[in-house]
Amino acid sequence: MAQPARLRIPVHLGVIMDGNGRWAKARGKRRTEGHVEGVKALRRLVELCINYGVGHCTVFSFSSENWTRPREEVAFIFNLLRRFVASDLQKLIRNNVQVRIIGSREGLEPSLVRLIDDVEAKTASNTGLVLVVAFNYGGKAEIAEATRRLAREVAAGRLSPEHITEQAIEAALYTAGLPDPDLIIRTSGEQRISNFLLWQAAYSEFVFVDEYWPDFDEQSFLKVLETFSLRDRRFGGIGVAQP
Ligand code: IPE
Numbered sequence: 001m002a003q004p005a006r007l008r009i010p011v012h013l014g015v016i017m018d019g020n021g022r023w024a025k026a027r028g029k030r031r032t033e034g035h036v037e038g039v040k041a042l043r044r045l046v047e048l049c050i051n052y053g054v055g056h057c058t059v060f061s062f063s064s065e066n067w068t069r070p071r072e073e074v075a076f077i078f079n080l081l082r083r084f085v086a087s088d089l090q091k092l093i094r095n096n097v098q099v100r101i102i103g104s105r106e107g108l109e110p111s112l113v114r115l116i117d118d119v120e121a122k123t124a125s126n127t128g129l130v131l132v133v134a135f136n137y138g139g140k141a142e143i144a145e146a147t148r149r150l151a152r153e154v155a156a157g158r159l160s161p162e163h164i165t166e167q168a169i170e171a172a173l174y175t176a177g178l179p180d181p182d183l184i185i186r187t188s189g190e191q192r193i194s195n196f197l198l199w200q201a202a203y204s205e206f207v208f209v210d211e212y213w214p215d216f217d218e219q220s221f222l223k224v225l226e227t228f229s230l231r232d233r234r235f236g237g238i239g240v241a242q243p
């Protein structure tokens with residue numbers, strides 16, 4: 001493969017962390033063990049983002065469609081989030097990481113909502129990596145929720161329909177204030193978006209890797225960045241290579 005002259009570092013990296021279950025199955029383990037290994041890979045990713053200067057990183061950790069999984073698996077994933085917060089919060093604070101959790105709060109236990117609010121509050125003033133965790137997140141649900149919010153403003157006479165612009169919609173999404181992801185990685189060989197950041201991914205570059213998420217390491221990360229660095233992003237224009 002051609003080598004980029006310089007590694008381009010994404011301002012906002014999105015990651016669909018997929019393949020925990022298959023990773024476990026391939027080793028004769030239970031799916032839940034794959035999720036435990038997935039958390040280790042997430043820790044590695046956070047370190048990599050800090051070391052390489054990625055500004056924002058959004059990880060897809062539980063989708064609004066993942067509720068269709070067996071109840072025990074869902075409960076295990078929810079517990080993992082609690083355990084991750086308990087074990088890693090102090091380190092995230094030390095590393096100047098700001099944590100944001102996006103997704104619907106509906107259907108979450110009040111104690112979990114409090115935990116999420118607490119993590120966000122405790123890291124809100126941090127100025128380093130912005131780690132966005134998409135939990136109970138669905139892109140369509142996010143757009144529907146934003147639409148309802150704007151419709152209420154119109155109904156109350158505080159907003160005219162003419163002011164429903166792209167900017168107004170963006171400001172009503174969970175990701176308000178964040179730049180759009182310039183790069184989205186999906187592991188495990190699947191090549192689909194699965195309802196992740198639908199609006200925000202309008203001009204994202206996608207890199208699909210075959211490895212299962214628990215195997216994603218620094219070497220995989222660098223390979224993805226090399227691929228990304230060679231992409232010619234045109235945003236509807238004619239690009240830089242044209243005479
Ligand atoms: C990604 O791994 C983690 C979640 C969706 C919670 P999967 O659990 O989807 O693993 P596979 O795709 O079944 O291998």
Ligand code: IPE
Nearest residue numbers: 016017018060061062063194
């Ligand atoms: C996407 O993976 C969601 C997360 C990684 C959290 P899925 O495993 O749920 O996606 P599908 O079902 O293969 O499309």
Ligand code: MG
Nearest residue numbers: 018019020021
């Ligand atoms: Mg999957």
